[in-house]
Structure formats: structure tokens, C-alpha cells
Amino acid sequence: MINIGVDLGGTTIKMALINEEGKMIDKWVIAxxxxxxxxxxASEISKSILKKIRQFGLETSSVHGVGVGAPGFINLDTGFIYQAVNIGWKDYPFKAELEQLLGLPVIVDNDANMAALGEMWLGAGQGTRNLICVTLGTGVGAGIICDGKILHGVSGMAGEIGHITVIPRDGAACNCGKTGCLETVSSATGIRRMALDALDYIDSESILRTMFETKGDITAEDVFDCAERQDPLSSTVTEKAAYYLGYALGALAVTVNPEKIVIGGGVSHAGDALVKPLKKYFRHFSLPKIADSCSIDLAKLGNDAGVFGAAWLCMQK
Amino acid sequence: MINIGVDLGGTTIKMALINEEGKMIDKWVIAxxxxxxxxxxASEISKSILKKIRQFGLETSSVHGVGVGAPGFINLDTGFIYQAVNIGWKDYPFKAELEQLLGLPVIVDNDANMAALGEMWLGAGQGTRNLICVTLGTGVGAGIICDGKILHGVSGMAGEIGHITVIPRDGAACNCGKTGCLETVSSATGIRRMALDALDYIDSESILRTMFETKGDITAEDVFDCAERQDPLSSTVTEKAAYYLGYALGALAVTVNPEKIVIGGGVSHAGDALVKPLKKYFRHFSLPKIADSCSIDLAKLGNDAGVFGAAWLCMQK
Structure with missing residues (x-):
């Protein structure tokens, strides 16, 4: 049987045909x-999937279902989207509409959760049923898997770890309306902001400053590049991002006692520059027994984690 | 069918016969x-239970099983106790031994988890399947229930929220070896310590000071009593305990998105003096949508929560 994974983002929709052994038969993207x-x-997803099914000479009877990782605030039982700001949906019965168009069962969950399931099935989380998969991108989110099941909470908002307060007083403003959230310091946006602040406050020469003066701006990626080239200012900023992430993950670990924490998203490309200090601070803020039974690794599936997780979730239903 | 709940503590063992409707038929305590x-x-528990079964004219065939809430570090599948310092156990196959002695199925879980299940079944958590039950006593612990199931984590240590770091720098030393843990400020021990500190640092007259000078010591209970009598120093200390608890529970709520947080244990007797500021700080440190769907209430079952939860867990197996 084939499962179809869909990763619905604000600019592209990634889709893939995946068999039950986790082999990706084809993947494609639409805007x-x-x-x-x-x-x-919904109709564009449906058309694209039905065309692909025909193209591969498959019967719809050999397709188990379609899993969709979607952004926004979702009712997980009904696949009803309360709100997805980037896409424009509000009070939209997405699952019902897509099922009608496709004539196939559809399952919808949060995109961060799908990525976590993907990493558990075929990525850095293979072999564990107690996993936190953190996505460090423009924002910070997580899929939390306990005993093999996604933690949803009463209204599907579990895993919103980007809004753990890590700076209780005088923290930077967050999109959520609060201040000092993890997202304000350990996301790509947060790292860029901290680096610009550091350039303002610290007068010393630095390759990051040269970069800033040449390009007129910097990215989190630039900060990591410079940190790797031993730029002290960039190292300080990276260390700070790792400190707050380690602090939040320490609290998370004493709460859910995971076997593995997987770090994904654009910021994870920083690699060792981030993960090495992260491990140090995580241990500092966790209990020894809990830290001993928890490893921290980089995600393995990159942008494919979501479609793999969505396909896996189909298979379970 | 009858279920037997056992709450195994360092000084007493509470036991109860409980029917499937949650009616307590008898309860008793041994040292x-x-x-x-x-x-x-194990043999004293077994003798006591078998005697009680005879006394009530029950057949062992009408007893569904025995649930035990135990302290320490437990393998939940096997009921093997790695370590329970207060009791003296180390690497002890408690469940196997008790089953052999009783000829009845035994299920063992952490005492904080049993209390949470009890509150979910018959107490302040009735009607929800997403619940955090916080025990504020000498230490701070929690049973976390997600979608009706206790969150155990990979080594049974989930819910150790007393060791969430709430003061990252220069916090007081905790029993766990870290500093600045929630337990150092929001437990009975922590509140007493903060009050003694405040008496040292602040010179003003206060009914707490008079109490301290009369008795030569104070308890957390004294602090709450004085706070209720509008003693400013005691109110400050209570507010501080509530602040840190609200901070930690805010982080917890964005992680697991609970429908209800139940506050139990000795410190919960502070009632409104604690809960009112706690609700304020919880909302401050949580996301509005998550805070809106989460109520905070005092526990209802007091010391009986553990035996009720243990009996309920028997019933599920």
C-alpha cells in the first residue's frame, strides 16, 4: 500500500508517495x-495527487490515505482549521473538503508534529518512542512524542515551546504578545537580533561587523559561519542562543523525560557550534539521571521529515 | 469487584478497599x-490486606487487584524498585514479591502519579483527560496526565517539575545537587527558607517576626497564616512562591497544553493567598489561548488521592 504525505507551507506544498517500508517513490512540490x-x-492538492496516482498507474484502492502536516490552529479530530494566518484560512473544514475531492481518507496534524513522527520513523529518532523534535527556524516549535504518540494537549497546542519564557524580565518582544520567549533568542530571527544588538553595544573589530558593513544586514547563518571562523562576537551570540535553548530543554526534559531530543530546522545547520554548548547547558539545567538517559542529535531528514511523518501517520490509522 | 489502593510513604502506609464506583468501603493505616x-x-502489607479481606468476608476472587503508589525510582513495567531512599529499598523486585505473597495482581506506580489519577477519577480533575496534578509539600512533584494516560517518559521520571530551574543564577542549593530549582522556592521548605531570609534582610516589625521570636522557628503554614492577616513580609514571601510556581507552570502549560492544573500537598492549604497570585503569574507566563483553556484548582481528595488513584489504575488493567 502507498501512503501520501503532504507538507503544507506558506509558500510551497511538498508531496510524496511513500510505501510502507518508508521508501519514497516520488516527491514533488507545488506553489x-x-x-x-x-x-x-484543497482542489489544487487533490488534482496534483490524483494526477500523480494516474501517472504511476496506481489504483486509488492501493492508496492507504493522505496525511497532511498543516500550519496553524487545528482541531485534530475533525481536521477543521480554526486559523492558519500564512495561508488565509479561517474556520475551514479542510479535512472534510480534501476527503470529498480525493475520495481517500485524510488525516491532518500540526506540521511540527509530522516532522517529529518522520524523524521517529526514519530519521534521528529511530528506535525510540520518547522523543522531542525541536524545529529552530523563523520561530521555535516542537513535536513531543511520548510512548510513541504525539502529545496534543486539550486544544492541540502542546509543543509550543517557542513560548517558554526564558528571560522573565526585560526580554525582547515576541510575536505572541509576551516578552522573553525562547523564540526571541534561539530562533533564526532571535539570533540575528542578538547579533545586531551585539554589533551596536560592542565596539571591537569582528568579521561579522565587516560582513554587516558589506551586505548592510546579517543572517543567523552568517553568525554561525563567523563563529566557526573563531569570531568572538559571533561565538558569544551562538553561545547565548544555545544557553537559552539548553535552559528550556532542561525544563522540558524534567517534565517529559525523553530518550532523545532531535534538533532540526534552518538554525540546526549551525551544527557543532550550537549543539556542543547546547549539550553543556542542557545537562546543567536538567537532572543528572534524566540527562544521562537523553541524547541530543541533529535531525536527519531535513525538509522531508514532514512528508515522511504524514505518510507514517496515515499508516497507523 | 473490589480494588485495593495502597499509598506507601516513608512513615505510614495508607490502604483502602474501593469499589468500581469509587466508593471507599474501608481505609486503614499501618506504620x-x-x-x-x-x-x-511487603509481607506486612500483604498480611494486613489479607486480614482485611477476611474481615469483610470477601473472596480473593472478588478482588480485582492491588495498586501501590510508591516513592523512589521505579521500573513501571516490572514494578522493580531501583531505589527508594526513605524506605531503604535498593534493587528490590517489590511487585513480584507482593504478588506472590497476596496471590493477586499488583500494579506499582509513582506516588505523585497515583494522586493525579485519583484527582482525575473523583477529585478536582473529574471530567478531564488532560491534567497536571502538582504536589507542594516538602518537595515539589507532579503527575502529568495526557489524553487519560500518565506521562512516564523513558525511565519513569517524567513530572519531576520540582527540578525545573526557576532561578538560573545564584539560586539556593537543591537536594538534587543543582541550584535554583522550583523546589527551593515553592515547596514548604523553600517558603520557610525564603521567610527566614526575609526576616534577616528586612528590619520592619511583622507578626511573622513576633511568631519567630516566640517559637524560635517558623513553618510555611505560619507564613500563610500571617499573609492572611495582612502581614506585608509574609505576603511578599507568598507572592514570591506563587511567582516562581506560575513561571514553571506557564512553561509546563505551553509544553503539554493541559485542561486543568490541580494544586495539592500541604502548601495548598494556603488556599487563595497562594492561588490568586499563582493564577496571575501563570497567565503572564503562558500563551493566552493556552491559559484560556486551562483552569487552576485546589485538590479535593487530600491524603486519599493516592489510594483512589491506585485503585483506579488496578481497574484499568
Whole structure:
């Protein structure tokens, strides 16, 4: 049987045909059509999938189902999207509409959760049923898997770890309306902001400063590049991002006692520059017994984690 | 069918016969015999239960099983106790031994988890399947229930929220070896310590000071009493305990998105003096949507929560 994984983002929709052994038979991408508050998205996904099924000479009876990782605030039982700001959806019965269009069972979950399931099935989380998969991108999110099951909470908002307060007083403003959230310091956006602050406050010469003066801006990626080239200012900023992430993950670990923490998303490309200090601070803020039974690794599936997880979730239903 | 709940503590063992509707038919207490590293405990529990079964004219065939809430570090699958310092056990196959003595199925879990299950079944958590039950006593612990199931983690240590770091720098030393743990500020011990500190640092007259000078010591209970009588120093200390608890529970809530947080243990007797500021700080450190769908209430079952939860867990197996 074939499962179809869909990773619905604000600019692209990634899709893949995946068999039960986890072999990706094909993957393809379409643009996210946000015209008319995203009302064409379901039919465009449906058309694209049905075309692909024909193209591969498959019967719909040999397709087990379609799993979709979606952003926003979702009712997980009904696949009803309360709100997905980037896409334009509001109070939209996405699952029901897509099922009708496709004539196939559809399952919808949060994109961070799908990525976590993907890493558990075929990536850095293979072999464990107690896993936290952290995505460090523009924001910070997590899929938390306990005893093999995604932790959803009462309204599907579990894993919003980007909004753990790590600076209780005088922290930077967060999109959520609070201040001092993890997302304000350990996301790509947060790292860029801290680096710009550091350039303002610290007068010393630095390759990061030269980069900033040449390009007129810097990215989190630039900060990591410079840190790798032993730029002290960049190392300080990276260390700070790792400190706060280690602090939050320490609290998370004494709460859910995971066997593995997987770090994914764009910021994870920093690699050792981030992970080495992260491990140090994680241990500092966790209990020894809990830290001993928890490893921290980089994600393995990159942008494919979401479609793999979505396919896996289909298979379970 | 009858279920037997056992709450095994360092000084007493509480036991109860409980029917499937949650009616407590009888409860009784025996002392915890810690002589010879606790090797007589299992046989004393067994004798006491079998005697009670005879006394009520029950057949063992009408007893569904025995649930035991135990302290320490437990393998939940096998009921093997790695270590329970207060009792003296180390590498002890408690469940196997008790099953052999009783001829009845036994299920063992952490005492904080049993209390959470009890509150979910018959107490302040009735009607929800997503619940955090916090025990504020000498230490701080929690039972976390997600989708009706206790969160155990990979080595049974989930819910050790007393060791969430709430003061990252220059916090007081904790029993665990770290500093600045929630337990150092929001437990009975922590509140007493903070109050003694405040008496040292602040010169003003206070009814807490008079109490301290009369008795030569104070308890957390004294601090709450004085706070209720509008003693400013005691109110400051209570507010501080509530602040840190609200901070930690805010992080917990964005992680697991609970429907209810139940506050139990001796410190919960502070009632509104604690809960009112706690609710304020919890909301401050949580996401609005998550705080909106989460209520905070005082525990209802007091010392009986553990035996009720243990009986309930029997019933599920």
C-alpha cells in the first residue's frame, strides 16, 4: 500500500508517495496558492495527487490515505482549521473538503508534529518512542512524542515551546504578545537580533561587523559561519542562543523525560557550534539521571521529515 | 469487584478497599517498617490486606487487584524498585514479591502519579483527560496526565517539575545537587527558607517576626497564616512562591497544553493567598489561548488521592 504525505507551507506544498517500508517513490512540490484566502488549495492538492496516482498507474484502492502536516490552529479530530494566518484560512473544514475531492481518507496534524513522527520513523529518532523534535527556524516549535504518540494537549497546542519564557524580565518582544520567549533568542530571527544588538553595544573589530558593513544586514547563518571562523562576537551570540535553548530543554526534559531530543530546522545547520554548548547547558539545567538517559542529535531528514511523518501517520490509522 | 489502593510513604502506609464506583468501603493505616532496609514491608502489607479481606468476608476472587503508589525510582513495567531512599529499598523486585505473597495482581506506580489519577477519577480533575496534578509539600512533584494516560517518559521520571530551574543564577542549593530549582522556592521548605531570609534582610516589625521570636522557628503554614492577616513580609514571601510556581507552570502549560492544573500537598492549604497570585503569574507566563483553556484548582481528595488513584489504575488493567 502507498501512503501520501503532504507538507503544507506558506509558500510551497511538498508531496510524496511513500510505501510502507518508508521508501519514497516520488516527491514533488507545488506553489501554495493563497489567492482568495487559500480557497483553491484543497482542489489544487487533490488534482496534483490524483494526477500523480494516474501517472504511476496506481489504483486509488492501493492508496492507504493522505496525511497532511498543516500550519496553524487545528482541531485534530475533525481536521477543521480554526486559523492558519500564512495561508488565509479561517474556520475551514479542510479535512472534510480534501476527503470529498480525493475520495481517500485524510488525516491532518500540526506540521511540527509530522516532522517529529518522520524523524521517529526514519530519521534521528529511530528506535525510540520518547522523543522531542525541536524545529529552530523563523520561530521555535516542537513535536513531543511520548510512548510513541504525539502529545496534543486539550486544544492541540502542546509543543509550543517557542513560548517558554526564558528571560522573565526585560526580554525582547515576541510575536505572541509576551516578552522573553525562547523564540526571541534561539530562533533564526532571535539570533540575528542578538547579533545586531551585539554589533551596536560592542565596539571591537569582528568579521561579522565587516560582513554587516558589506551586505548592510546579517543572517543567523552568517553568525554561525563567523563563529566557526573563531569570531568572538559571533561565538558569544551562538553561545547565548544555545544557553537559552539548553535552559528550556532542561525544563522540558524534567517534565517529559525523553530518550532523545532531535534538533532540526534552518538554525540546526549551525551544527557543532550550537549543539556542543547546547549539550553543556542542557545537562546543567536538567537532572543528572534524566540527562544521562537523553541524547541530543541533529535531525536527519531535513525538509522531508514532514512528508515522511504524514505518510507514517496515515499508516497507523 | 473490589480494588485495593495502597499509598506507601516513608512513615505510614495508607490502604483502602474501593469499589468500581469509587466508593471507599474501608481505609486503614499501618506504620512503615523501615527496619532491615524495609525488607518486612511487603509481607506486612500483604498480611494486613489479607486480614482485611477476611474481615469483610470477601473472596480473593472478588478482588480485582492491588495498586501501590510508591516513592523512589521505579521500573513501571516490572514494578522493580531501583531505589527508594526513605524506605531503604535498593534493587528490590517489590511487585513480584507482593504478588506472590497476596496471590493477586499488583500494579506499582509513582506516588505523585497515583494522586493525579485519583484527582482525575473523583477529585478536582473529574471530567478531564488532560491534567497536571502538582504536589507542594516538602518537595515539589507532579503527575502529568495526557489524553487519560500518565506521562512516564523513558525511565519513569517524567513530572519531576520540582527540578525545573526557576532561578538560573545564584539560586539556593537543591537536594538534587543543582541550584535554583522550583523546589527551593515553592515547596514548604523553600517558603520557610525564603521567610527566614526575609526576616534577616528586612528590619520592619511583622507578626511573622513576633511568631519567630516566640517559637524560635517558623513553618510555611505560619507564613500563610500571617499573609492572611495582612502581614506585608509574609505576603511578599507568598507572592514570591506563587511567582516562581506560575513561571514553571506557564512553561509546563505551553509544553503539554493541559485542561486543568490541580494544586495539592500541604502548601495548598494556603488556599487563595497562594492561588490568586499563582493564577496571575501563570497567565503572564503562558500563551493566552493556552491559559484560556486551562483552569487552576485546589485538590479535593487530600491524603486519599493516592489510594483512589491506585485503585483506579488496578481497574484499568
Amino acid at each position: 501554495t496558492n493563497t489567492i482568495d484566502n487559500g480557497k483553491h488549495i | 512503615t517498617n523501615t527496619i532491615d532496609n524495609g525488607k518486612h514491608i
